[in-house]
Amino acid sequence: MDSKVPKGPLAAKWTQHKNDINLVNPANKRNIDIIVVGTGLAGGSAAATLAELGYNVKTFCYQDSPRRAHSIAAQGGINAAKNYQGDGDSAYRLFYDTIKGGDYRSREANVYRLAEESANIIDQCVAQGVPFAREYGGLLDNRSFGGVLVSRTFYAKGQTGQQLLLGAYSAMNRQINRGKIQSFNRHEMMDMVLVDGKARGIIARDLVSGKIERHSAHAVVLATGGYGNVFFLSTNAMGSNVMAAWRAHRRGAFFANPCFTQIHPTCIPVSGDHQSKLTLMSESLRNDGRIWVPKRMDDAIAIREGKLKPIQLKEEDRDYYLERRYPAFGNLVPRDVASRAAKERCDAGFGVNKTGEAVYLDFASAIQRYGAEEALTHGIKNPDEKEITRLGKGVIEAKYGNLFQMYEKIVDENPYETPMMIYPAVHYTMGGLWVDYNLQTTIEGCYCAGEANFSDHGANRLGASALMQGLADGYFVLPYTIGDYLSKDIRTGAIPTDLPEFDDAEKTVQDRLDKLMAGSGQNSVDFYHKKLGKIMWDKCGMARNAKDLQDAIDEISALRTDFWANVKIPGKADGMNQELEKAGRVADFLELGELFAKDALTRNESCGGHFREEYQTPEGEALRDDENFKFVSAWEYKGEPKDAVLHKEELKYENIELKTRSYK
């Protein structure tokens, strides 16, 4: 695998590379078409910037508007090495934290570039009018996230993703208004079209009319997000899917590290069988919330049976297990560590809700601390406890009000009065299409940005880094690197859509739709999706072992056969049909899930979000194996997922010494 990382010292690589690569002159850009699939942070920002540069851009999203892409749901913040707090932050530290947080499974050069560009993102977004939180002096405010020792996270209440996405959407709108972006909403990419081995277009389905359409371009950018919905229950949007990436994979793009999945520690627990999705409670809450379960088993049982309330439990009867196990980082350990610790306590029988799968996230001491501080700064002498609590709640509300409200609406409990209940849930996928330094996949002319690619987060992503990566890829990396490729296309002219390659791809799509509609009609799509999700969660979730993974492979393969024979899709394909849309997505999850399990089975080590029970220290910490597994797994499609061929990209660490990750 050639990662095409430029030579030279780490800090100079990106600048040097930008100086070395070819450019396309403005007049020629007008003759070049680019398709961008997905309009979240990565796709939206890439589309806007490419159009601004002069290329003709077509964007595609399955939602009714680009503004609804799931980046909108990111809550907590975006990292940037601005060092506004003067706490010793730098691009190098952000780079170091990200590599370490990713458990030494990401590519050094890509991560350094990300850290370098992070500061530009904040400047760009402020210039666009993104209303980040500010201090009274009018300057930008920061908060801390897990796995780091500085405050480098910028935020807009608990709606940072929304504000950044609306920023990218506004930049897109400016270009739509100029006629430089054509936006195809309620459209889904069904296949990629390759001409002479190069990505030259896509087959899309108009989700309203059901019409199959051909779209050609000189390059195709996939920015279609992650595949967390393979677990059925996740914090992803209902429509989030892997179809575009998987179709590209089937056409030759290698799929990297599919088993690297992030299980986020602070989500609202499952309430019943009807559950359709899970809701995240931002990691920013761990700045102030303390995580605990009862110390004694009888208290845990009493709480589960509703005989005891958490606020009745004395301080000494509580086990603040993260503070106990990881004194240096405490409640702000990285997500994979926090999730496993919660699972460990619940598996040991200390869970606090009916199902025994929940722990407390408690704001009582933060309310007291802030209340006392407020009383002091407002000159209130000898405040009583009530006054302090009132003031403290005010501070918490200003910081996390919308999250607390969201929690109360869902759970019907007031988190200002009683601790929140949380449990880990699937949230993000570090794996994705393999890309080189230029973000190009193994298909020439097919680029991949944001969560959909694998490149920056290794085996575990740090909080507030997804927004950073999406925007860095879209605003600052891809628009440059793609020019180098397109510089060879200035004489090509428009790509016709009547080529035999388009005929073939369209026929493949049509046949697949016909086959889906022809199922015998035993079970709904959700029936299969839920079954797949259960296999994934039970056998490929927070802890994995060889036997379970092998079982998962067999079970998913059998489920896939059953699906194609017996799925039931009502209605017709020639109009809006949401069941048909779901079916196409679940069909691809049924292939990806098997590759996921196979990847996890191949990786005989524990690292980041990938925890193999066979490989752990006596204290239950992950046991990484750098000697044998310091590589990126890049899978080549060969028919059935079981036949996929493994290619390895060896990771070289020239600037960071590999260490056992410790947050103690």
Added chain:
Amino acid sequence: MKLNLKIWRQKDAKSQGQIVDYPIKGIEGDMSFLEMMDVLNEELINKGDEPVQFDHDCREGICGSCSLQINGEPHGPDRLVTTCQLHMRKFNDGDTIVIEPFRATAFPVITDLIVDRSSFDRIQQAGGYISVNTSGNTVDANAIPINKHDADEAMDAATCIGCGACVAACKNASAMLFTSAKVSQFALLPQGQVEAVDRVQNMVRQMDLEGFGNCTNTGACEVECPKGISLENIARLNREYLSATTKG
């Protein structure tokens, strides 16, 4: 819980629609409204009927996809929530619930409960942006301090999710709350000043072209807005518009 659902069914944009009765049982208070719809659809599919189609995506109240008119109110009886965050505990056993799409000339029905809200996108395209290129060399983000109060107010306006509840709630089907939220966000920030005159005029012009009605200050939009966007934004838009038109 047993419920009697009365749901708007419409095959496509050209067909006539009608209300159809669907009795349903086994609904729990912990279910969200859309999870209740999932239960209904699973039943319909298993019976061989076509499920009810409705827009939804994030199911955590931020994407703005879901758009149901429930018993005559956009997003139903609860306040400051979208349909996906509305929980069945807000209803009682035996209730009749009428479920319709958001109604407005500028939101034509596509099928069942799904409407076309692309008119909102076109209003944004007319001026809902600041013309700044992605260059990587804009000024440092802290170069222009912004008064915290203004920044917070801009943020409050910017939290609009573009769901269209304001339009559906308004007897005139006016999009003033939606349009004013974006105008306000930029009017409150120094970055927005340069294009302020053109922005407000272009966005208002597009809003009128799309067929939204006029604002008569009834305030229904503010009451039904799941994000609590304030009516003050409409006042601010009016000030901006007046000042823009007098400036020429």
